[in-house]
Every structure is written in C-alpha cells, then in structure tokens.
Amino acid sequence: MDFQIAALLAQDGLTNGAIYALLALALVLVFGVTRVIFVPQGEFVAFGALTLAALQMGKTPGTVWLLLGMTLAAAVLESYRCGRAGTWRRWPREMLVLAAFPLAVALASYFLAPLQLPLWAQVLLTFCIITPMGPLLYRLAFQPVAEASVLVLLILAVAIHFVFVGLGLFLFGAEGSRTPPFGSGGFEALGVNVSNQALWVYAVSSALIVALYLFFGRTIFGKALRATAMNRVGARLIGASPNFAGRLTFTLAAALGAASGVLIGPITTVYYDSGFLIGLKGFVGAIIGGLVSYPIAALGALLVGLLESYASFWASAYKEIIVFTLIIPVLLWRSLTTTHHEEEE
C-alpha cells in the first residue's frame, strides 16, 4: 500500500466514521437520559436516506404515512388518558400540540414532493418528516414503561427495530436507493484527491457536534438533559419531568438519525434494512465511550470507520467481522479499567 491508497482509505474511513460518530452520540444521549439502548436508531438513518431518495424522484415518501399513523396512535392514547383523568377541557389544546406539526408536514410533502424542489428544501423536508417520529415513538412505546429495567427497555427497543424494518419494507419496497452527492468533483491536495462529498460530511458532522456541545453546555434545556442523565431524582426535584426529558432526547436522536441518513445516502446504497448494520457501528463507537462519554464515543466511531476502511482493503470479506470483533477487547479493557457503578434506586 502506497501513501496515496492509504490516504484515500483514511478519507473514506473518516467519512463513514463521522457519520457513525453522529449515531454514537445519539446512542450515548438516549441511554444516558432514558436508559434505553436505542437499537432502532439505525432505522432513522435508513428512513432519512430513503425519504430523501423518494423526494428526489418526486414521490411522496412512505415515511409520511408512518408519521401520520404514529400521530394517530398517539392521539388515541392521549384521548384515552384525558378521558380517564377527566380533563376534557384540555383535550383540544393537547390534540393541537400533538398533531399540528405532523399534519402540516404531511400536507406539505404531499403537495411539494412532485415539484422537484431544490436539494436543500428536500433535505429540510426530510428532517421535518423524520424528527417528529422521535418524540412520538417515545410517547407511544417508552413513556408508558419509563420506570422499567434496562433489560425490559432493551427488549422493547429490539421489538421496535423489527417493527420499523418491516414497515420500511412495506413503505419503500425491497429496492435500495442512492441519493445524488451534495458536491461533485473535488480537488487535489498533497497528491491525494479530496472529494467534495467527503468535505460535506466532515463539515456537517462537525457542525452538528459543535451544535450539540453548545446545546448541552450553554442552554438550560441541554443542562436539564445532562442533569437527568446524572441524577434522575434530582432532575425530578427541580421540575424537569422524565417525560419532557425523554421526548426532547428522542427528538434529538431522530434528528441526528435523519442527518446521518442524508449524509450516508450518496455514499452507499441504502435499503430498508440497512439501518441496523450502520447503527451497530455507531453502537461500537458508543461502547468504546462506555455509553457515557460523548468525546470518547465520537473518537471511537471514527476509529470504527477507519478500521472498517482499512479492513476492506486487506481483508474485504472479513471487514464486518473485524469491526465487530473490536467490541471484545474494548469491553475487556473497560471492565478492567473502569470502576463499576451500582445502579442507584
């Protein structure tokens, strides 16, 4: 391997790694705040890529129907709750808060999809379709069992993953899609071709990571989420309810998933079930960070990307095996070096 190939592989690896980093951050965030190991995060990635691909072809993406279905289910659940608590006076307002945005997005995508909007508008629409699924999913699946053990929450997450993959097949069919790159061409630096697409991925991922950093470090909502992850009882006592924290967290996770999907769409062909494998690679990164540390998780995800890239050069048939085998030494190292915290309560 000469320098040029090594550099190309590094560029490839870092590009994928940057996307895995977004996933790893979302997984660390969701686990910290809600104790859910969020297996279906990968499905948000696949849905994001496929939604953008459908919009590119001028079709109303199938995820719009999924969004409407989830909204309807949540509306039924809320109505039932209102009926039981006898708070019908608040019902119209709750319905408005719940359904206004999803309905507006659904109408917008129905009418705008055939118009062949510019790429940035399609990306924006993709975000608007995928992101509300996060809080809806929390409301429907996790909020009713928020106090359950980590294992129960994990089983639920796996179940949702299977449901979403099935729905993905139903809504998008079995064919894969690839979206056009954001930037074509590239330039030469130090005798290596740097593609504009890779630069886009680096720029967007870095911007999102900086945005997350500012959100958690500077805003009261970000601090409240960190507080919830640190001390659940303490967070309740300052009036940050677990439901609020859960919905906000899942909103962020879905948005990060959509971003990963939009970024990965031009790099690889995405099928309805591609999300799982992509999500798992983010998970390896998150594990390297012990599901607690954001910076180590992000670096771990970059390492996963690089490892995958070089592995595909030397032993391409084994690249997935090599990446996932990385978990074993990492877990050994973590179990030997970190002190175990007993779960409080």
Next chain:
Amino acid sequence: MGQVLIRLDQVSVSYGRVEAVHSVSLSVAPGQIVSVIGPNGAGKTTLLSATMGLLRARGGLEFLGENIREWPVEQRVAAGLVLVPERRELFADMGVEDNLLLGAFQRYLKRDRRINSTLDEVYTRFPRLKERRVQLAGTLSGGERQMLALGRALMGKPTLLMLDEPSLGLAPIIVREIFHILAGLRQDGVSILLVEQNARAALQVSDYGYVLETGEVALHGQSDELAQDQRVAASYLGAARKGNP
C-alpha cells in the same frame, strides 16, 4: 389565600403492601417553620416523598387550597413546593453555578426574568458557594453540598421549602451554621417543613412540631411546649443522661 399553606389530611403511604405512614394529618401556615421529629424508620422521609409526589399517597393533600394529590412532581415544583432530599441529589459532574441555575428550571419554563437576581441572593446567603461557583458539585465537602442543595431549592423561589434531615452526616459546627441559615430564611418569610432526627435543634428553630413514631403522629404541639414534654425529653432530647454528666 387561607391560613394554611399545606394541609395533609389522614395521609397514608405504602411501599407495595407495607404501609409506612398511617393517616398522618399536619399543616403548615405561611411564615412558619414546622418540624417533624422522630426516630429512624418512623416514616419521616416517606412522608416528605409522598408530599412531593415521588411516592403515591392516599388521603387528602392540599397545597394553597388546591388538591395536589394527583399532580406530577414538576407541577408541584412549579406551584412552589420544593424538597431538599436527605441524599441532596445534586448533579455531581456539573459546576456549582449550573446546579443552582437548574434549580430555577421551572421558572425558565415560565420565562421568569428575575432568575439572575435570585442567584445573587443565594450567593449573598451562601458566600461559600460563590467562591466555588465553577467547582464540580461532586468535589464539595458535606457541608457545602448541603448548602448547595439548599441554594438550588431556593433558586426555585419556593412557597414551601421541605427539608429532609439537613443536618445528617455533618459536623456539629456545620449543623449550627445550617440551622442559623434556616432561622434566617424564616425571617425572610420562607415557610419550611423540616424533618429532623436532631430534635433539639429542630424544636429550637421551629414554631410547631410533630413527633412521628412508627408511621403515626404520636404527639404534636408548639415547639417550646414539645421541648418541655417529658416523653419527648426522654426519647429525643437525651434528658435521661442529664443526671450523670
């Protein structure tokens, strides 16, 4: 507003099938410090947790004239009911100032603009916290942690402050400081429901007292009268030892 801030009417609390608190009735009037004393395991902490909404209670629970029994914790916080728990429950990996600002979380939701002036008030009351504003909460000493927990609660501008064993695990000199602060809070019109094992200090600082034994109110009365009561003196004030110093 009536003469009563909070009223517990025959409140019972259970863990599963075990009832830890049996029909306890008590009330706090505005501007009062009311203390609940009693031995370990009498149900004092359980009572506060249920009042805060961390545990389910049966019976009547009224705050500012409203039935709050079915309210979630955050709604009670928003209404001005704030608890400083026995274990402090601070955000250990965050700085002192962030812990304090988070105490005003519900006020941020209500777009309250006076949060920074409350922060200044808390810093004036606890100069030690101002010195340590950027230090992580987890690295504070026990006394400082208790002050931070108190300060965080005050950031919420509570109508009723509930304190669970504020003196627990602290050196006597710090305990004195904490009770001094409580007396100061009372002068500024903060109403307090105080749960304590340190009966002598609690009765000294409070207006009215309840003695909780095995989940029931065994005695109640004006604090100075309770302090004179023989049973209280014998069980909680260590009067039996008075004879042989």
